[in-house]
Amino acid sequence: MDDPFESHLRSLMQEPATPTSAPEDDKRLERVLHRAHVHSGLLDLLKLFANWGWVISEGGARGMRHAKPVRRSEQATSSTDLNS
16 A cells, blocks of 8 residues: 555655755654554554454344344243144
């Protein structure tokens, strides 16, 4: 996946350096890129855990329907009998 923000910053880095450009600018750019990657990584992890939570809750809800065993004889007495 190509990040447009990162590609824009990298294109700015590849332009010829101005005489006022200092190593502090490079360090600042690295900090900005690092912070952007950390933030996007944290958001990806949050989305992943949210999806896991949804899957587990759906599985738990469907599993609870089958928690109590039901005998066929109990089902036949509670449902309407078409033969009688």
